[in-house]
Amino acid sequence: MDMILRINSRKTGMSVQWVVVVTCLLASILSISAQSGSRQISEKLAQNPCSSKQTCHECIQTSTCAWCAQPDFGDRKRCFQPSNQDSNRQCNEAYMIFPQNEYTVERNEELSKASKGSGYISGSSYQSSSHQESGSAYDGGFKEAVQVAPQQVSLKLRINEKYRLNVNYAQAEDYPVDLYYLMDLSKSMEDDKEKLSSLGNLLAQAMQNITSNFRLGFGSFVDKTVMPYVSTVPKKLAQPCDNCQAPYGFRNHMKLNSNTQDFSEEVRNAAVSGNLDAPEGGFDAIMQAVVCREQIGWREKARRLLVFSTDAGFHYAGDGKLGGIVKPNDGLCHMDTRGMYTHSSIQDYPSISQINLQVKRNAINVIFAVTAEQIAVYDRLREHVEGASAGTLSNDSANVVELVRDQYNKISSSVEMKDNATSAVKVTYYSSCLEDGGPLKQTNKCDGLKVGTLVKFAADIEVTSCPANRDEWKQTFQIYPVGINESLVIDLEMICDCACENPGNVGYIENAKECSGFGTYKCGVCECDSSHFGRTCECDSDNTHSDRDQAAGCRPDNTTTVDCSGRGSCVCGMCDCETRPNPEEKIYGSFCECDNFSCDRQGGQLCSGEDHGKCECGKCQCLPGWTGLACDCKATNETCIPPNGGEVCSGKGECVCGTCKCFEGEEGRYSGRYCEKCPTCPGRCLEFKECVQCMVYKTGKLSEEECARNCTFVPRVIDVVEADEEKDENLCAYYDEDDCRFAYVYTYDENGKVEIRAQQERECPPQVYIPGIVLGVIGAIVLIGLAMLLLWKLLTTIHDRREFAKFEKERSMARWNAGENPIYKQATSTFKNPTYAGK
Numbered sequence: 001m002d003m004i005l006r007i008n009s010r011k012t013g014m015s016v017q018w019v020v021v022v023t024c025l026l027a028s029i030l031s032i033s034a035q036s037g038s039r040q041i042s043e044k045l046a047q048n049p050c051s052s053k054q055t056c057h058e059c060i061q062t063s064t065c066a067w068c069a070q071p072d073f074g075d076r077k078r079c080f081q082p083s084n085q086d087s088n089r090q091c092n093e094a095y096m097i098f099p100q101n102e103y104t105v106e107r108n109e110e111l112s113k114a115s116k117g118s119g120y121i122s123g124s125s126y127q128s129s130s131h132q133e134s135g136s137a138y139d140g141g142f143k144e145a146v147q148v149a150p151q152q153v154s155l156k157l158r159i160n161e162k163y164r165l166n167v168n169y170a171q172a173e174d175y176p177v178d179l180y181y182l183m184d185l186s187k188s189m190e191d192d193k194e195k196l197s198s199l200g201n202l203l204a205q206a207m208q209n210i211t212s213n214f215r216l217g218f219g220s221f222v223d224k225t226v227m228p229y230v231s232t233v234p235k236k237l238a239q240p241c242d243n244c245q246a247p248y249g250f251r252n253h254m255k256l257n258s259n260t261q262d263f264s265e266e267v268r269n270a271a272v273s274g275n276l277d278a279p280e281g282g283f284d285a286i287m288q289a290v291v292c293r294e295q296i297g298w299r300e301k302a303r304r305l306l307v308f309s310t311d312a313g314f315h316y317a318g319d320g321k322l323g324g325i326v327k328p329n330d331g332l333c334h335m336d337t338r339g340m341y342t343h344s345s346i347q348d349y350p351s352i353s354q355i356n357l358q359v360k361r362n363a364i365n366v367i368f369a370v371t372a373e374q375i376a377v378y379d380r381l382r383e384h385v386e387g388a389s390a391g392t393l394s395n396d397s398a399n400v401v402e403l404v405r406d407q408y409n410k411i412s413s414s415v416e417m418k419d420n421a422t423s424a425v426k427v428t429y430y431s432s433c434l435e436d437g438g439p440l441k442q443t444n445k446c447d448g449l450k451v452g453t454l455v456k457f458a459a460d461i462e463v464t465s466c467p468a469n470r471d472e473w474k475q476t477f478q479i480y481p482v483g484i485n486e487s488l489v490i491d492l493e494m495i496c497d498c499a500c501e502n503p504g505n506v507g508y509i510e511n512a513k514e515c516s517g518f519g520t521y522k523c524g525v526c527e528c529d530s531s532h533f534g535r536t537c538e539c540d541s542d543n544t545h546s547d548r549d550q551a552a553g554c555r556p557d558n559t560t561t562v563d564c565s566g567r568g569s570c571v572c573g574m575c576d577c578e579t580r581p582n583p584e585e586k587i588y589g590s591f592c593e594c595d596n597f598s599c600d601r602q603g604g605q606l607c608s609g610e611d612h613g614k615c616e617c618g619k620c621q622c623l624p625g626w627t628g629l630a631c632d633c634k635a636t637n638e639t640c641i642p643p644n645g646g647e648v649c650s651g652k653g654e655c656v657c658g659t660c661k662c663f664e665g666e667e668g669r670y671s672g673r674y675c676e677k678c679p680t681c682p683g684r685c686l687e688f689k690e691c692v693q694c695m696v697y698k699t700g701k702l703s704e705e706e707c708a709r710n711c712t713f714v715p716r717v718i719d720v721v722e723a724d725e726e727k728d729e730n731l732c733a734y735y736d737e738d739d740c741r742f743a744y745v746y747t748y749d750e751n752g753k754v755e756i757r758a759q760q761e762r763e764c765p766p767q768v769y770i771p772g773i774v775l776g777v778i779g780a781i782v783l784i785g786l787a788m789l790l791l792w793k794l795l796t797t798i799h800d801r802r803e804f805a806k807f808e809k810e811r812s813m814a815r816w817n818a819g820e821n822p823i824y825k826q827a828t829s830t831f832k833n834p835t836y837a838g839k
Contacts, residue, residue: 052594052617053079056097056498056523061159061466066091066098069500069507069524071514075535075553078524097523099495101156101163106491108150111454113172114143114213114301144301145172147486154491157463162624167457167488169415169481171449176213176302178256179404181263182289184282184310185220187241187274192309192397193267200264202401208260210408217256217296218266221285222247223275223315224344226323230275240274247273249344250285252335256297279313284329286366287350288341290358292333300485303412304364307404309393311371314381320348331358356385360420363485367407369393369400386418387411387483411483416445417457421477424467425492426624428460442638462624466496498523539572556591568592594618600630608632634658642674649675676728684746685732688713688756692744696758699736715756721745740764 050065059067059079068078068091080091082098149168157163181203185193196203207214223229230247231240238246254266289296289306298304317329329350334343359366368378368390375392382388389410391403419427432438433446433455446455459479466473473494480487500507500523512521518537519528528537535553554563554570564575567587577592585597594617599607607613607620613631614621622631633656640648640655649660653675662675671677691711693700702710721743723731733743740762747755 048081048084049616049619049621050079050081051077052589054590055525055527056501057496060097060099060498061496063158063160066096067498067523068092068096069498070095071524073524095524097498097500099156099158101158101161102154103156103163103165104154105150106152106154109146111149111168111170111172112143112146113174114145114176145175147172147175147484148481148488150488151486152489152491154493155461156493156495157461158495159463159466160624162460162462164458164460167417167459167479168454169417169457170454171412171415171451173451174211174213176215176299177207177211177305177408178215178217178297178299178302179207179305179307180217180219180256180289180296180298181307181309182219182221182282182285183267183270184222184280184312185270185272186222186280186312187244187272188311189309190272191395192311192393193270193272195397196309196400197264197268199398199401200267201260203404204260204263206401206405207408210405213302214260215256215258215297215299215302216254216260216263217252218254218263218270219250219252219285219289219296219339220270221250221281222273223277223279223281224249224284224320224323224325226325226345227276228322229277229281229315241272243272245271245273247275248340249281250288250341252289252292252295252339255295256299279315279319280310281344281349282308282310282314283316283349283355284341284344286355287329287331287358288333288335290355290362290364291331292335293362295333295335295339298362298364302485303483304362304485305367305404305408305411306364307367307369307400309369309397309400311374311393311395313374313377315349317349317351317354329354352381352384359388360386360418363387363480363483365389365411365483367391367404367411369397369403369407371395387416413449414445414447415449415455416482417459417479418444418482419459419477419479422467422472422475424463424465424472424494425475425477426462426464427479428462430458430460431456442636461490461492463492463494464623466494500524534572534574539574554591556593564592565589567595589617602630602632628657632657640674642676652676652678677725683730683732684754685730685734688732688744688746688754689734691715692756692758693736693742696744696760697736697742697762699738713754713756715744715758717760718757719760721757721759736762738762738764 049062050059053059053062053065056067056069056078059065062079064081064083065079066082068080070092073091073095078091082096147170153165155163155165181196183189183193183196204214204216207216225237225247226232231237240247253270254262286306286308320326323345325345325348327347329347331350331354334341334347336342364387366382366385366388368382368388370378370390370393372392375390378390382390389407391407393400393403417429421427428442429444430440430442431444431446432440433443434448434453440458444457449455473496475492475494476489477492478487478489499505502508503510507521507523509521511517512519512526514521515526515528515537516532518532519526521527526535526537528534531541533539533541552558553573554568554575555561563570564577568575568577570576575590575592577587577589580587580597582597585595587595596615597606598618599615599620602608606615607622608626608631611623612626613623620629620631622628622635625635627633627635636658637648637655639658640653640660642650648655649662650670652665652670653660653662655661660673660675662670662672664670669678690700690702691707691713692715694702694704694707695711696715696717721731723729723745727747729745729747731743731745733741735741741764742759742762744756744758746757749755
């Protein structure tokens with residue numbers, strides 16, 4: 001029995017373990033399924049930017065979205081795309097809010113020249129207008145010229161939706177010109193003043209050849225009459241130099257008028273003055289000459305030219321502190337009845353931005369006529385002043401007539417469109433300029449114009465965002481040609497909200513029963529008070545609860561059991577989304593299905609940065625001009641087209657994300673920004689080699705006759721040859737039979753003709769005189785041998801002399817004993833003659 005119980009207990013334990021395992025597996029499967037379903041729902045909702053919008057104004061501020069204000073629409077999404085409406089979510093058209101852009105022409109006078117009756121501008125197809133404006137600068141019988149059409153339009157625009165309108169411009173014949181000559185009358189400009197006085201009539205005549213309706217004025221300037229700009233010693237203040245007048249800031253000598261004979265007289269009578277420092281107070285003078293319109297005499301309908309003549313630099317905002325002047329320039333006119341600037345020692349110099357602002361407001365073209373020493377400075381200055389230009393003045397201003405005429409022709413032969421729209425409005429310009437019927441290019445400037453040439457611009461106007469201030473939803477701005485006091489006035493109304501969201505309109509009910517009496521009914525949805533929430537304000541923030549029925553309101557459909565996409569809590573039938581640690585990261589949406597941080601990134605930046613796109617509901621919404629998953633690609637091929645035109649990527653590549661990806665063909669691999677280069681491709685260097693040799697260096701295989709017969713180009717000889725890659729120039733270099741290096745560059749002109757520049761002198765190795773080297777080497781060896789023999793002889797001689805001297809010394813020191821040795825016996829010799837017997 002005990003054994004049976006043990007066996008049963010084992011079986012029971014095993015069954016319990018299996019139940020636990022199966023339960024865990026089922027839970028895991030359900031969890032994975034729920035997460036997968038939630039992810040699919042989030043991806044589906046992210047593809048539709050309208051689905052996450054909860055109010056009517058949020059909906060219509062999203063391009064292509066419409067709002068349904070139908071009262072009995074239920075829990076369905078009210079913000080939708082009309083083109084993608086499902087059959088089960090059709091909205092009654094009477095309640096559908098889908099505003100459209102509206103464009104109305106308020107005033108559109110035909111382009112015309114100033115005349116008494118109907119006129120016709122040569123070279124164009126437009127006729128004179130029959131409209132007579134009030135305040136004309138001419139007599140009652142004249143009509144002012146019209147150079148911009150249309151003149152006024154009204155526009156209602158939705159956010160992030162472009163509207164293209166056309167603007168026409170043509171320079172009218174005999175258009176009025178006002179020229180005010182503003183001259184530096186410091187002592188160094190004395191000879192210039194005398195020259196200008198003699199050339200006054202020529203200047204007037206030159207401008208009258210351009211237009212018969214011409215007026216001329218004259219003003220001068222020196223500097224502020226305080227230290228350290230001028231000497232304040234009473235004697236120096238009255239007469240700073242010989243034959244000089246007391247210094248002053250600015251003076252208007254001659255108001256603009258058609259009596260040009262007075263100009264020379266006024267210039268002649270104007271006395272020069274002097275100051276201490278090198279820069280002058282020219283900015284004070286420019287500001288007064290621009291803003292004092294009545295005192296100077298600027299006309300409303302005229303091209304206004306301000307010629308600024310000097311041989312020195314300029315003071316600008318902040319320099320006044322050196323003289324104790326700290327009050328900023330107010331940009332207003334301060335001129336007395338004598339034409340003198342009264343606030344020279346009261347206000348600081350104006351800044352460059354102030355000058356630019358007033359020049360733009362008063363449509364004045366500033367021409368800086370300065371000497372060669374200052375042209376570089378004023379060239380940089382003109383880049384910051386709209387419509388300004390600069391020319392080099394001779395040391396005595398002898399070329400002032402040609403300079404003014406050339407600069408005027410340069411200004412009048414081009415047109416540049418600009419606008420004064422706020423940051424919430426983006427205007428992009430396109431034009432084919434002088435190519436009638438040609439493709440539009442993104443540009444706001446056209447050159448090479450003549451009188452009567454009609455230029456058509458297309459302006460894309462887009463509202464990028466709704467300003468926080470509701471008063472700024474209606475704006476008026478201008479599109480105008482730089483330097484012309486005519487413009488297209490645009491009355492813009494931004495469509496930023498719905499009428500049913502404002503009191504007094506149908507669909508707006510305060511304390512509505514649809515909102516349980518605790519909120520305002522707006523466009524079909526409830527806006528609850530601070531103590532209630534829920535779809536119908538049914539939830540009290542002080543008494544929240546959750547049950548199964550309310551949880552259904554936290555799920556998009558019955559395909560998932562996960563509340564609020566797993567990223568929030570279901571409170572009173574509505575999702576309370578999680579809060580991220582980073583306050584800039586938001587989770588939102590009816591079911592917490594959207595966020596602004598899970599979009600694609602490029603370079604570590606979400607949607608490639610705020611200037612490329614914004615992350616909405618997990619998907620990048622790219623700004624105009626950008627595309628791609630991370631808004632990292634430019635939406636145009638213009639950056640892949642060479643500056644001088646032609647095919648995209650020079651026909652040797654494809655434009656990917658605004659950048660050329662070059663092909664690799666059989667002839668070689670292409671490179672460069674526009675795939676215009678091919679270092680491995682065979683060029684024409686070898687083709688021109690022999691001709692360059694015979695024509696420039698008189699070397700090579702070709703004779704003079706063959707050279708003249710076969711070579712069709714004439715190379716230009718220069719000192720040093722360098723290739724400019726930006727101009728598509730090719731450098732060629734070879735070594736000839738003399739082992740000399742010669743180089744040349746070939747390129748093509750506008751007509752496709754070959755141009756060759758060759759280096760004047762070849763780079764040859766220095767000549768070597770071999771016999772001289774051999775003889776030198778032999779001579780050096782002989783000399784070295786003789787030197788070594790002499791050295792050896794010298795050393796041995798010295799050694800021998802030393803040894804002999806030593807010997808002599810030792811011999812002189814030796815002492816010999818003269819006594820006899822007793823042991824020593826001298827040998828005796830006995831001689832015997834054998835033949836002698838004693839006989």
